[in-house]
Amino acid sequence: MANQIPYVDYLVLGDDPHLVANECTGCGARFFDRRNACGGCSGTEFKKADVATQGTVKTFTIVSFAPPGVDVPFVSAIVDCDGTSVRTNIVNVEASPEHVKLGMPVKLTTFVAATDEKGTEAVSFGFEPAA
Amino acid sequence: MGSEDVYILGINMTKFGKHPDLDTVDLASEATLAALKDAGVTMKDMGIIAAGNLMGGAAPIAQIIQKQCGQTGIPAYNVSNACATGATALRVACMSVKAGESDFGLAVGVEKLAGAGLLGTGGGRKKGDEFERSGRFGAVGSVDGRIGTENMPGTFAQVGMEYAHRYGGANFELFAQISEKNHMHSTLNPLAAYTKAMTLEQIMGDIMIAYPNTRPMCSANCDGAAAAVVVSGSKLKTLSQEQQRRAIRIAASVLTSDPYEEACQVLPNVNTLTRNAAKQAYEQAGVGPEDLNLVELHDCFATAELVHYDNLMLCEEGGAVDFFKSGAPFRDGSKPVNVSGGLQSKGHPIAATGIANIWEVCHHLRGEAGPRQIEGAKVGLAHVIGLASACGIHILESNSA
Ligand SMILES: [Zn+2]
Numbered sequence: 001m002a003n004q005i006p007y008v009d010y011l012v013l014g015d016d017p018h019l020v021a022n023e024c025t026g027c028g029a030r031f032f033d034r035r036n037a038c039g040g041c042s043g044t045e046f047k048k049a050d051v052a053t054q055g056t057v058k059t060f061t062i063v064s065f066a067p068p069g070v071d072v073p074f075v076s077a078i079v080d081c082d083g084t085s086v087r088t089n090i091v092n093v094e095a096s097p098e099h100v101k102l103g104m105p106v107k108l109t110t111f112v113a114a115t116d117e118k119g120t121e122a123v124s125f126g127f128e129p130a131a
Numbered sequence: 132m133g134s135e136d137v138y139i140l141g142i143n144m145t146k147f148g149k150h151p152d153l154d155t156v157d158l159a160s161e162a163t164l165a166a167l168k169d170a171g172v173t174m175k176d177m178g179i180i181a182a183g184n185l186m187g188g189a190a191p192i193a194q195i196i197q198k199q200c201g202q203t204g205i206p207a208y209n210v211s212n213a214c215a216t217g218a219t220a221l222r223v224a225c226m227s228v229k230a231g232e233s234d235f236g237l238a239v240g241v242e243k244l245a246g247a248g249l250l251g252t253g254g255g256r257k258k259g260d261e262f263e264r265s266g267r268f269g270a271v272g273s274v275d276g277r278i279g280t281e282n283m284p285g286t287f288a289q290v291g292m293e294y295a296h297r298y299g300g301a302n303f304e305l306f307a308q309i310s311e312k313n314h315m316h317s318t319l320n321p322l323a324a325y326t327k328a329m330t331l332e333q334i335m336g337d338i339m340i341a342y343p344n345t346r347p348m349c350s351a352n353c354d355g356a357a358a359a360v361v362v363s364g365s366k367l368k369t370l371s372q373e374q375q376r377r378a379i380r381i382a383a384s385v386l387t388s389d390p391y392e393e394a395c396q397v398l399p400n401v402n403t404l405t406r407n408a409a410k411q412a413y414e415q416a417g418v419g420p421e422d423l424n425l426v427e428l429h430d431c432f433a434t435a436e437l438v439h440y441d442n443l444m445l446c447e448e449g450g451a452v453d454f455f456k457s458g459a460p461f462r463d464g465s466k467p468v469n470v471s472g473g474l475q476s477k478g479h480p481i482a483a484t485g486i487a488n489i490w491e492v493c494h495h496l497r498g499e500a501g502p503r504q505i506e507g508a509k510v511g512l513a514h515v516i517g518l519a520s521a522c523g524i525h526i527l528e529s530n531s532a
Pocket of ligand 1: 024026027028029032038039040041043071
């Protein structure tokens, strides 16, 4: 099996793929990117916090026109995962307003997004309709 | 608090649209010289210049404008605040006058964007290379389009859809109707980039950019500049009757940024900082939304206009859809919004927008707006927002009795 790495630092692969946030130990604010200090309370201590893998679509758009290098159409959304907002694509669904609904329950899934010259696979995540 | 009242003494916007023969410097100079002329003063009177240009590569724009229009050695501030750049330049000039450091200040914004494509990030990893992590997400490639969208139409589509989800009632057709209103308004504005009315069918049937925003529901990239001359209240008293009559009082000048909120870094929250700015502005001016005769708000996308009805408190919380359906924001309605045509039709030369909005309001308050005049307008509000974010709100009042 090819060597696999997560597409972004905050995706954890393995048997139970999930997102992990940098959680401020002072105020509980969660960030997916690297932080020097907390925007909420200016605290500098963070711990890793697992983010729920199920959520609901809080808002979405279907992007049909994008700069070169971005495949369209795709569904971009913000998913509310138990109080943590996650930016994601909605995948495994037709990119049309008939198939994507506000408030729709979704769950995290992973897929190979790119492969480099050494054959290493970068695995990214999306959310798909939850059955 | 400062002690000086601040007034707009002169203001100008160039024609928005395509200016193939004018570069960034030409456009900025045209607006600057015209604003000085409108004010009846010269560069020699100015105590400060603040200017912005985001995409033109004309830097430092404030000094470049001085070299074209008059180098007097005054402090020059080059400002950058995304789509709020023009409002930020004006705010800087206002602060200097309000603080008593200058009698007169000049603010300029300019952009050349005609023919520019979609604004946003994009592109990806060079094919074949070995993966390498970069950026603060530690990503091995571009995240735009793979993990949500970073482009403006998509971002603001989500802003509108979030409102739709929270309060209901908003859908593709309603957003398109907002755009139809603004395109209709622009038919009366000779300085707008687009001056043709569009039917609802045309708008909904046009190219989809990011659902529910089709092309005419997105702000129009174009060339343009705008400039304003501000003056202190005490200096204004020494000027001519005519200058005093045409001066527009800046009853409120406010700039806000995002307070921390959950999710505001995942999807920009354009609501809270706008609402905060509006509250501050109404308090500063001692007026309420009910006192406004017209509003120019930042309709960078049709989906954005809807949420700002609510953020500016033109309606009750959650009531933006009903507010629109009541006909209030139409030019013959009770609270005309974007009678200039808005960014969707007048155009959006980014750094110029935050002053051009104020020009539009001043034009009505001076009773000089011709066929599109909102009769008897005494008080108006201009709002802009730049992502990441900065929100500028100015409340303007007529100075003639
Ligand atoms: Zn914190």
